[in-house]
Amino acid sequence: MTSLEAVHMVAQQLDESGVPSSRVDAEILVAEVLGLTRSALYSADTQLSEKHALRLRSLVDRRRAREPLAYILGEWGFRRLTLKVDRRVLVPRPETEVLVERCLEHLRDRAEPRVLDVGVGSGAIALAIADEHPAARVLAVDRSADALAAARENSDRAPVDGRIEFRQGDLLAGISGPFDLVVSNPPYVSPEDFDTLEPEVRLFEPREAIVGVGVGAEIARAARAVLAPGGWLLLECGDGQAADLAAELERLGYLDVVRTRDLAERERVVEGRWA
Numbered sequence: 001m002t003s004l005e006a007v008h009m010v011a012q013q014l015d016e017s018g019v020p021s022s023r024v025d026a027e028i029l030v031a032e033v034l035g036l037t038r039s040a041l042y043s044a045d046t047q048l049s050e051k052h053a054l055r056l057r058s059l060v061d062r063r064r065a066r067e068p069l070a071y072i073l074g075e076w077g078f079r080r081l082t083l084k085v086d087r088r089v090l091v092p093r094p095e096t097e098v099l100v101e102r103c104l105e106h107l108r109d110r111a112e113p114r115v116l117d118v119g120v121g122s123g124a125i126a127l128a129i130a131d132e133h134p135a136a137r138v139l140a141v142d143r144s145a146d147a148l149a150a151a152r153e154n155s156d157r158a159p160v161d162g163r164i165e166f167r168q169g170d171l172l173a174g175i176s177g178p179f180d181l182v183v184s185n186p187p188y189v190s191p192e193d194f195d196t197l198e199p200e201v202r203l204f205e206p207r208e209a210i211v212g213v214g215v216g217a218e219i220a221r222a223a224r225a226v227l228a229p230g231g232w233l234l235l236e237c238g239d240g241q242a243a244d245l246a247a248e249l250e251r252l253g254y255l256d257v258v259r260t261r262d263l264a265e266r267e268r269v270v271e272g273r274w275a
C-alpha cells in the first residue's frame with residue numbers, strides 16, 4: 001500500500017467512526033508512522049512496510065475510539081513550543097494562545113515581571129510566557145499532582161532557564177505576591193454542559209481540568225490580594241461567559257476591563273487592571 005492509498009483508506013475509516021476532520025487526521029497519522037511531514041506525503045508516494053501498517057492500525061484504532069490526536073501523537077504545538085501531552089493534562093487550545101498574546105502585551109515593557117499562572121496543566125501558559133519574555137519569572141500552581149508532573153517534564157525541555165517555580169495548591173491559597181500579572185485558564189464548563197461535549201473531551205481529557213462553575217470569578221476575587229498596583233489579571237472563559245465575567249471584574253474594582261475575541265470571533269479572554 002502506498003502512503004496516499006493509506007491516507008484514503010484511513011480517512012474513510014475515521015469518517016465512518018464520526019471523527020471530524022477525518023482527512024487531515026488521516027494525513028497526520030500516516031505521516032507520523034512514516035516519519036514524514038504532511039506535505040512530504042504528497043511529494044513522495046512511499047510504500048508502507050508491514051511494520052508501518054501495524055503501527056498505523058493501532059493509531060487509527062485509538063483515533064476511531066475518539067482519543068484526541070494530541071494524546072495519540074504524544075505532543076502538541078503551542079505558540080513556539082512543542083509540549084508533551086497525555087491524559088494527565090488538557091490539550092492546549094488555540095484560544096489559550098490568544099490569552100498568552102494578551103499577557104505578553106502587558107508584560108512587554110516590564111523588565112523582570114513576576115507572573116502567577118493558576119491551573120498550569122501541561123505548562124502551556126507558564127512556559128510560553130517564560131519562553132517569549134526572557135526575564136519573566138512564573139509561579140505555576142495546580143491542584144493536580146499529575147498535571148504538575150507533566151508541566152515539570154515540559155519545563156525541562158523548554159528554553160526557560162529555571163524561571164518557573166511549580167507548586168501544588170488550591171487556586172491562590174497560601175500564595176503571596178506581589179505579582180505583575182495573574183493569568184488563568186480555569187475549568188469553566190458546567191456539569192450539565194459537560195455531558196454534551198464531544199467524546200474527545202468527555203471521554204479522555206481530565207474532568208477536573210474542564211468542569212467548574214464560578215472559578216474565574218473566585219480567582220479574580222483572590223487575585224486582588226496578590227496583584228501589585230497596576231498589575232493585570234487575565235482570564236480565559238467559555239463562549240458566552242465573557243460579559244458576565246467582565247461585569248464581575250468591574251464589580252470587584254478592576255479597571256480598564258477588556259474582552260478579547262479568539263480566532264473564531266468568540267469572546268474568550270477577559271482582563272482587568274488592579275489599581
Ligand SMILES: C[S@@+](CC[C@H](N)C(=O)[O-])C[C@H]1O[C@@H](n2cnc3c(N)ncnc32)[C@H](O)[C@@H]1O
Binds near residue numbers: 089093208210
Ligand atoms: C483548563 S485546564 C488549563 C491547563 C493549562 N493552563 C492550559 O491552558 O492548557 C485547568 C487546570 O486547572 C487545574 N485546576 C482545577 N481546579 C483547580 C484548583 N481548585 N486549584 C488549582 N488548580 C486547579 C486543573 O488541574 C487543570 O490543570
